[in-house]
Amino acid sequence: MPKTLAEVENVSTTNHRDIIEAPVLSNVAPTRKDRKGIMPNTLVDVESVSKSYQRNGLRIPVLENINLSVPEGEFLALMGPSGSGKSTLLNLIAGIDRPDAGNIIVANDDVTKLSESQMADWRAHHIGFIFQFYNLIPVLTAYENVELPLLLTKLSKRDRDEHVKTALSVVGLSDRMKHYPKQLSGGQQQRVAIARAIVADPTLIVADEPTGDLDKNSAVEILTLLERLNEEFNKTIIMVTHDQRAADKAHTIRHLDKGELQ
Ligand SMILES: Nc1ncnc2c1ncn2[C@@H]1O[C@H](COP(=O)(O)OP(=O)(O)OP(=O)(O)O)[C@@H](O)[C@H]1O
Numbered sequence: 001m002p003k004t005l006a007e008v009e010n011v012s013t014t015n016h017r018d019i020i021e022a023p024v025l026s027n028v029a030p031t032r033k034d035r036k037g038i039m040p041n042t043l044v045d046v047e048s049v050s051k052s053y054q055r056n057g058l059r060i061p062v063l064e065n066i067n068l069s070v071p072e073g074e075f076l077a078l079m080g081p082s083g084s085g086k087s088t089l090l091n092l093i094a095g096i097d098r099p100d101a102g103n104i105i106v107a108n109d110d111v112t113k114l115s116e117s118q119m120a121d122w123r124a125h126h127i128g129f130i131f132q133f134y135n136l137i138p139v140l141t142a143y144e145n146v147e148l149p150l151l152l153t154k155l156s157k158r159d160r161d162e163h164v165k166t167a168l169s170v171v172g173l174s175d176r177m178k179h180y181p182k183q184l185s186g187g188q189q190q191r192v193a194i195a196r197a198i199v200a201d202p203t204l205i206v207a208d209e210p211t212g213d214l215d216k217n218s219a220v221e222i223l224t225l226l227e228r229l230n231e232e233f234n235k236t237i238i239m240v241t242h243d244q245r246a247a248d249k250a251h252t253i254r255h256l257d258k259g260e261l262q
């Protein structure tokens with residue numbers, strides 16, 4: 001059975017339900033394994049999306065008429081040569097950038113129709129982003145880095161504390177809460193970044209080369225953690241990677257090349 005993060009910690013989350021959209025890593029939907037042949041709902045629908053950049057007055061097409069449908073509970077790996085537009089596509093799905101044409105529906109919201117301020121709010125509720133170089137704030141402790149996304153919510157200090165400690169416990173770093181990023185290994189920093197990505201219980205986790213800067217053992221640790229978030233907590237994950245071993249952890253692998261998705 002799927003677990004909530006709160007069950008891991010054996011703490012009650014019922015008092016959060018009216019404050020934050022979902023309690024700490026809630027999971028009411030059945031996991032892929034539980035579904036046994038039931039077609040999962042589509043969580044991400046990229047419809048005829050095109051994106052180009054302007055450079056020196058020239059238009060450089062990056063994505064051309066891309067279609068991608070990602071079911072709820074999926075673990076998808078996106079591969080392709082450098083410069084093929086993987087990060088661009090991920091940023092469009094995560095509401096960090098906008099396409100020139102097409103629609104991107106995530107959890108029934110058309111991300112392309114949101115205003116700038118709606119988009120920031122939407123991202124805070126729906127997206128957990130994991131970057132190649134962790135993107136932790138160096139002057140904040142692991143605890144404070146993980147707490148950061150919750151400062152955008154109405155959660156009380158006490159509730160934030162519960163969420164942060166639970167997220168750090170899931171990534172196995174309860175004993176490193178007061179460490180600063182530079183006092184942690186690369187693998188540990190990426191685990192803090194994952195705790196930060198899951199602390200607000202996002203609908204979708206997007207990861208851009210999450211193991212790209214790690215040694216082999218740390219990479220395996222991070223991939224095992226992502227696999228666990230997918231299988232145990234039913235988190236839908238889209239992961240960009242150059243590493244075939246990382247991609248092999250996913251259920252589905254798609255290749256982006258020359259603006260097209262195969
Ligand atoms: N902000 C931008 N302005 C101009 N061009 C950009 C911008 N962002 C990306 N590009 C260009 O778009 C193309 C796709 O870039 P993108 O970062 O999506 O590739 P990628 O597949 O993620 O590559 P990598 O594997 O090296 O990370 C590249 O040619 C890049 O130079």
Ligand SMILES: [Mg+2]
Pocket residue numbers: 086087088208
């Ligand atoms: Mg990239």
